[in-house]
Amino acid sequence: MKRIYIFISIILGMGIISSCEEFFKQESDDVLYADQEHLDNAVDSVWSVTGILKKLQALGDRTVLLGEVRGDLVKLTESASSDLRELSDFEVSDDNRYNDPSAYYAVINNCNYFITHADTAIRSNRNEIIFMKEYAAVKAIRAWTYLQLAINYGQVPFVTEPLLSKEEAEAAEQGAKADIQTVCSYFINDLANIPERYNNEFPGLGDINSTPSVLLFFPLSLVRGDLYLWRASVTGSKEDYRQAALCYFKFISERNGMNSIYPLRVGDKVYFDPRVTGYQSYSGGIFPFSETADPAQDPEIITMIASDEKRADGNYSELRNLFCSTDDNQQKVSISPSERADEISSAQVYCMVPETGTSVFYPNQQLPDHMTGDLRLADTWTEDYERDRYTQEMTETQYIDKYAGGVNNIHIYRRTMVYLRLAEALNMAGYPRMAFKILSEGLNNTVIQYDVIPYYDSESKSDSIFLSQFDFNPVRYQLVTIDDFRGNSTGATSNHNMMGIHSRGSGWTPLNEFYQLPEADIPEIEETEDEDEEEELDDFDLFLKDTPELIARQQAFVDSLILNESALEFAFEGTRYYDIMRYALHQSNPGQAMAKVIGARLGEANRGSMAAIAAKLANQHNWFLNWKGKIGY
DSSP states (O other): OOOOOOOOOGTTTOOOHHHHHHOOOOOTSEEEEOOOSOOOOHHHHHHHHHHHHHHHHHHHHHHHHHHHHTTSSSSEOOOOOOHHHHHHHHHHHHHHTOOOOOHHHHHHHHHHHHHHBTTTTOOOTSBBBTHHHHHHHHHHHHHHHHHHHHHHEEEEEOEEEEEEEEHHHHHHTTTTTTEHHHHHHHHHHHHHTTOOGSOOOOOOOOEEEEEEEEGGGOOOHHHHHHHHHHHHHHHOHHHHHHHHHHHHHHHHHHHHOEEEEEEEOOOOOOOOOHHHHOOOEEOOOOSOOOOOOGGGGGOOOOEEEEBBBGGGGGBOOHHHHHHHHTTTTTTTTTTTHHHHHHHHHTTTTBBBOOSSSSOOOOOOOOOOOTTOOSSSHHHHHHEEEEEEETOOOEEEEEETTTTTTTSSSSSEEHHHHHHHHHHHHHHHOHHHHHHHHHHHTTTHHHHIIIHHHHOOOOOTTHHHHHHTOOOTTTTTTTEEEGGSTTTOOOOOOTTEEEOOTTTHBBBBBBOOSSOOOOOOOOOOOOOOHOOOOOHHHTOOOSOOOHHHHHHHHHHHHHHHHHHHHOOOHHHTTTHHHHHHHHHHHSSSHEEEEEEHHHHHTTTTGGGGGGHHHHEEEGGGGGGGGBBBTTOOO
């Protein structure tokens, strides 16, 4: 195969590194490209795309750590590095290993080069653009990477052409800066022109180190959904929230091919009935997820960043050694679940169903091993100890199953995340009732037509027209029933494949009296003997259409539920800080909201010890990283 040449341009042989090189690094392995002007054959295309995926590996660990260590669900141990401690304290120095803008720009510059030089004029004998899969995949990677850069730094130098010289790098460093809204707007437009068929068609690279390469790419519809969601979070645009929701649904509807299904039921945790077993325990399991792309295996993982298997290979993920006790860290972890993670989990009320009947009951709320309330924390967090075989000294150990065992790769997108972001977008677009259904019982067309649309439908029918676009065929999407939760069984009856996200860890949510959407007060109706009035009463709707005031109240309620659900479902996966950011941006005082949420990291009773950090977060500029005054607020 044709070798890939390394671009070194005019700085070849220079022994000095200019200031711009610190930022847009122009080192010898920065830009991978073929030895001709255009990427116009399969070998060039494959090597260029795999080179970009290799560059992307450098963003794996930092994507999780920047999104988790700055949030409220983890705290650091005495073994944590000073770099992690700076993240946790929002005092990040320029030489912090996780504060490295050049790692993002290395990906972006390679993407820019590929996009500029890929020959999209070459067509097959069926008049199809031969390299369109690669072109679309690289555009999605660039958009995702720029979004990560923007939400971490707030304002970033914005370059969409490849930088191939020191002079170009200097000009870019001193050039225009783009904020989150600008970045989102550019890439919403940039991705809009790519044919829809490439939303889920990826380069055919087969398996790479036993990993299905399809899992290494970013579906365009999900990236577009995130761009709309973040822009809407900044601007408050309901239309953008609508577009975000449609993008997420588009992915769901096409994930396993046209006329397929991608329902929300991977697993759930269910208590054994204590009246039968005499002891509170649970069955089932959720974490970790199988890294499969086979639709027949009901895949949860959508996109991940690959990690090298050996540390010597250069991009070995350290997450397992930060979150789990291993021989490499002498059983001493650096990151541990916080008091707040336990508080959020134990505050949930588990709803259990008996062997027969439709009544429910709520298990004892003082259970061991983090089993109080929602069971997802108990499913991923295990505390234990090991005894030295010579000294018999005991060492406490911790395992986060999301990173334990054979989990090496960094998971970026997964199915439940798409459904929760769909709920967030629908809620903020003005449809909290439909968002709540995603949390409580799941969606299909029957639910949408009878339990959602009647509450919103206006004379113009605009609400029903919009909501009817979310087509969850009830033949294919069949809601889980109460019988599926009876006893200690976690297996759904045949074809029951859709349930609410909250039921994944908190029992049978549809009958949970502690998990109910605020409703309008039904006015009292006086009895009358007038036949005409009696006929009107017979036709009286049992519900009232949701008023703007009620919708606003429901939105605030569901917004808080979604924030909690993100903690229950995605704890330790690297999304938390960004979920809190968007939640804070929804509020009337974003700084105060951000400070309040993260200020509870060590527990409500210990807010005083987080006062300094909370004070920083009250100023929105302190939400973002800054590097040498060249990037960031």
